[in-house]
Amino acid sequence: MKIVLDGMGGDNAPISTVKGAVDAIKEYSVDLIVTGDKEILEKEFSKYEFDKSKLEIIHTTEVIENEDKPVEAIRKKKDSSMVVGLRLVKEKKADAFISAGNTGALLSGGVFVVGRIKGVDRPCLCPALPNIKKSMTMIADGGANVDCKPINLVQFAGMANIYAKKVLGLESPRVSIANIGAEAGKGNDLVKKSYEEISNLDLNFLGNIEARDVINGETDIIVCDGFTGNMLLKSAEGVAMSVMKIIKETLLSSTKGKIGAMLIKKDMQEIKSFMDYSEYGGAPLLGVNGGVIKAHGSSDAKAIKNAINQGIKFSKGNVVEDIKNFVSEE
């Protein structure tokens, strides 16, 4: 088992990536490869005590920045920490690649460098949203494919179901389609055409779910095209943060409110951190020929460590093999 980590990807790299790598080695006794500028990484790693035999640093000379155009960056920056990491997965020298870097580039690289599983029409990115039951709901697709056909939604459902079982440990993940109404027969062309086929899959399909219920914790996987997934994820993030902001401003505008705010400060911080979905490790890119996990751009060491753990479970769970079987049986 070998996991490769993009040492240079993310807003807090290499501090958070290195610390996350060290913590993962200590906690999971995993063999790690970290790609990036060797000098910078070695200096950062030298701050920690850990089993150095578990670590290999592969020197790379380029970094894909957030501003880089995804496809172009993957094609041109061949010696970047991201492309080199992806190539190791492609060549089966590593089981999974973790990066907190440029999302678009990682999606392109997943497809162009690692490659699609035969039979998978489009891989999907599956981020998770916190819900009011204090667990997570996966969005499949969370933004990789803005235009989808029914076959895509059907495969997203099947692939996310496998991931939720093998990596999240859910026995029978509940799968729903994001729609404008709960009744079957509702929706746009895409979801109407996908509904029956998804209902014929061997999984725990609950039918449609409305956007108002997305965070109610009554489902584990929400299937949708990537445009809709992006709307759901970002709307939830924006509204939750805005409501917290309005509450803060309202409370601080009166004396009574100020005293109240002081008393509830700790509780509110807890809620805020619970709602911050950047806390929850990474989003897998499902349907490519190896483990590719996108950690949130603002990942701290804990999020990196969690994403590495996702990579380990992804590999141990044989997710790629299961997806191969799923698409060949379809």
Place this chain on the structure above:
Amino acid sequence: MKIVLDGMGGDNAPISTVKGAVDAIKEYSVDLIVTGDKEILEKEFSKYEFDKSKLEIIHTTEVIENEDKPVEAIRKKKDSSMVVGLRLVKEKKADAFISAGNTGALLSGGVFVVGRIKGVDRPCLCPALPNIKKSMTMIADGGANVDCKPINLVQFAGMANIYAKKVLGLESPRVSIANIGAEAGKGNDLVKKSYEEISNLDLNFLGNIEARDVINGETDIIVCDGFTGNMLLKSAEGVAMSVMKIIKETLLSSTKGKIGAMLIKKDMQEIKSFMDYSEYGGAPLLGVNGGVIKAHGSSDAKAIKNAINQGIKFSKGNVVEDIKNFVSEE
């Protein structure tokens, strides 16, 4: 100026519709027609003192229920309070129709009974979302058309712009497209194809807006297909209510929190009522040959009165004429 109100539509009809009608007659000195069961309505109206010369009740024998299938209900329940009201607008016996009844039926009735304005490909429903600047943001389309072509988004933008000027009184409404990124060139096929044409319209176009910024109050009109509009509206509603619920539960689970909660109770109620978009009158159906306003199903008397006022402004502002000119110039 004559406005017709569906006396039987909505969860709180006829109590809220009658009270709303009485308040509107008092406040705006408007001539009102109310459709519905005459006996029931007269009994309800007899509770109030007002200028009875301003009111005409038209007796109808049927009611379209929320469970009724929209198209079928419009076709079969010809003597319903909704169909009769719509027919009055069609026949120019009234300037606008207000209903808090079955949304789908009102959309169908708007198109089949009142009829589209020549040149309008698809009418759109424009509900408004409260934003953190404590004003409203219109969603065009909010759910009438789940599958759209670029011409639809372009017309939604133009029609909503006219409404926002004439009814909401905005001098230069800010118009944005809901998208997965702020940069031009982002998005699915539909928004990519609509972008340039919308940018060529004679209006204050801001470009794309991400879902996380939908309620930040930096735009007045958000253009999108009705599937996306429904996601944005219901997600905002669901997340806002869930966050409030989590806060309440968290606070009530500790003594300190309970005291804090007591101190901030009034402030929180204010925030809750501000976020409840049912408080803000109705959503216009733009692109049909007359005023058709959908009031929220749970409308109270104040919401009905506000929706009647929207109908008055809609008519005084010559919105239909302006839309005719807009589509003929396009």
